[in-house]
Amino acid sequence: MTMLTVDVEKKLGAFTVEAAFDTAAGITALFGPSGAGKTSIANMIAGLVTPDRGRIVLDDTVLFESGRIDMPSYQRRIGYVFQEGRLFPHLTVRANLAYGRRMLRLSAEPQAERRILDMLDIGHLMERRPGRLSGGERQRVAFGRALMAQPRLLLLDEPLASLDAARKREILPYLIRLRDEAKMPMIYVSHAPAEVRAVARQVVRIDGGRVVAIGGHELLVDAEGELTSPA
Amino acid sequence: MFDLTADEWTAILLSLRIASVATLAALPFGIAVGWLLARKDFWGKSVLDGVVLLPLVLPPVVTGYLLLLTFGRRGLLGGFLADYLGIVFSFRWTGAALASGIMGFPLMVRAIRLSIESIDQRLEGAAATLGANPALAFATITLPLALPGIISGAVLCFAKALGEFGATITFVSNIPGETQTISAAIYTLTQVPAGDAAALRLVVVAIVISFIALIASEWLARSAGRRVRGE
Numbered sequence: 001m002t003m004l005t006v007d008v009e010k011k012l013g014a015f016t017v018e019a020a021f022d023t024a025a026g027i028t029a030l031f032g033p034s035g036a037g038k039t040s041i042a043n044m045i046a047g048l049v050t051p052d053r054g055r056i057v058l059d060d061t062v063l064f065e066s067g068r069i070d071m072p073s074y075q076r077r078i079g080y081v082f083q084e085g086r087l088f089p090h091l092t093v094r095a096n097l098a099y100g101r102r103m104l105r106l107s108a109e110p111q112a113e114r115r116i117l118d119m120l121d122i123g124h125l126m127e128r129r130p131g132r133l134s135g136g137e138r139q140r141v142a143f144g145r146a147l148m149a150q151p152r153l154l155l156l157d158e159p160l161a162s163l164d165a166a167r168k169r170e171i172l173p174y175l176i177r178l179r180d181e182a183k184m185p186m187i188y189v190s191h192a193p194a195e196v197r198a199v200a201r202q203v204v205r206i207d208g209g210r211v212v213a214i215g216g217h218e219l220l221v222d223a224e225g226e227l228t229s230p231a
Numbered sequence: 232m233f234d235l236t237a238d239e240w241t242a243i244l245l246s247l248r249i250a251s252v253a254t255l256a257a258l259p260f261g262i263a264v265g266w267l268l269a270r271k272d273f274w275g276k277s278v279l280d281g282v283v284l285l286p287l288v289l290p291p292v293v294t295g296y297l298l299l300l301t302f303g304r305r306g307l308l309g310g311f312l313a314d315y316l317g318i319v320f321s322f323r324w325t326g327a328a329l330a331s332g333i334m335g336f337p338l339m340v341r342a343i344r345l346s347i348e349s350i351d352q353r354l355e356g357a358a359a360t361l362g363a364n365p366a367l368a369f370a371t372i373t374l375p376l377a378l379p380g381i382i383s384g385a386v387l388c389f390a391k392a393l394g395e396f397g398a399t400i401t402f403v404s405n406i407p408g409e410t411q412t413i414s415a416a417i418y419t420l421t422q423v424p425a426g427d428a429a430a431l432r433l434v435v436v437a438i439v440i441s442f443i444a445l446i447a448s449e450w451l452a453r454s455a456g457r458r459v460r461g462e
Binding site: 074077090 | 364458459
């Protein structure tokens with residue numbers, strides 16, 4: 001059972017992120033308003049931002065410990081789906097998907113890859129470049145790219161936020177399939193209660209750079225009024 | 232009128248060789264310096280920036296004379312290079328390549344720096360989460376995305392090297408078959424009676440070569456740009 005322990009502190013200008021929480025297997029949501037520091041926490045878990053102090057442990061691997069250990073991002077094996085996809089614009093969908101496998105020198109696993117392509121319904125897009133994909137297609141390819149690198153943990157940072165309401169409805173079922181079929185531990189960063197309700201069971205509520213509550217969907221209920229965004 | 236003499240052919244081929252060697256030799260340095268200036272903050276950055284740009288604003292004769300002091304047989308580096316490595320620049324075509332490469336360098340660095348600055352750095356972060364170490368991320372993401380800028384920088388450098396006159400003639404003189412480029416040959420022809428027809432032929436050749444270089448670079452940069460934009 002995958003277990004992530006995060007206890008970090010980071011000063012970002014006048015704003016300080018100071019967050020501590022544990023997650024168990026399945027999907028955990030980092031939930032809170034925009035600017036609460038959710039993405040900064042995800043970036044620290046991925047190794048893209050270095051905490052000022054603290055400790056991050058994934059299962060029995062210490063990813064970060066202030067002054068002693070700072071495993072570089074490229075060794076952490078933590079997949080990341082960014083809000084705007086961040087597909088490599090000069091590579092075809094096929095090369096984008098294979099990127100992680102090539103960099104990590106993993107052997108090809110055609111069956112597992114076929115399953116991912118089918119699950120996300122992107123098999124017909126392989127020869128296109130990102131500039132010729134719709135917003136929803138781009139985000140599905142971003143999921144696939146992260147999955148094919150066989151990560152130990154998947155970070156999803158507002159993966160639906162850049163899409164309109166119709167595209168959101170199009171992607172959400174894929175996300176739920178991802179959760180049920182890929183059986184990969186995930187951290188789902190979002191400010192939208194409806195999304196969190198659909199995909200995550202455990203909720204870590206973040207506000208002002210701090211963890212204000214840890215629990216289940218009941219945390220969404222209090223927040224629903226003030227946080228529901230006009231899709 | 233368009234029967235070029237053997238001497239004229241010699242000058243043309245020599246010019247092309249000098250400009251090509253100057254551009255190819257400058258390219259790795261141009262990419263390294265362009266990347267440093269675009270991406271790194273370090274002590275002395277503005278000094279490096281200034282030194283790189285200097286040949287653009289100094290009188291070319293001054294640059295040529297400084298090269299003579301440095302790389303001449305009795306120069307600071309020239310003696311060492313000649314005695315221990317057998318590399319001689321003064322009064323050789325290699326010296327012409329060095330002079331014209333240095334004159335073209337600022338234009339090359341400028342184009343490369345601008346193109347690296349315009350690349351979304353977050354793409355390199357995405358590459359890191361997929362297992363690419365910084366060197367691999369540079370080779371597979373940054374370099375290909377900077378390609379249009381690298382091409383136009385190389386062509387600008389080539390064009391500058393092809394037309395370079397002041398620094399070259401000061402450093403390596405005007406020796407037919409060794410350092411007499413098209414520009415130097417035209418200059419010589421304008422100094423002798425009845426040189427007009429030959430000078431004019433070389434002028435036409437210079438215009439044609441410049442045009443071809445310009446069109447080729449335009450075409451290359453455009454097709455590389457399409458790839459980079461993901462179309």
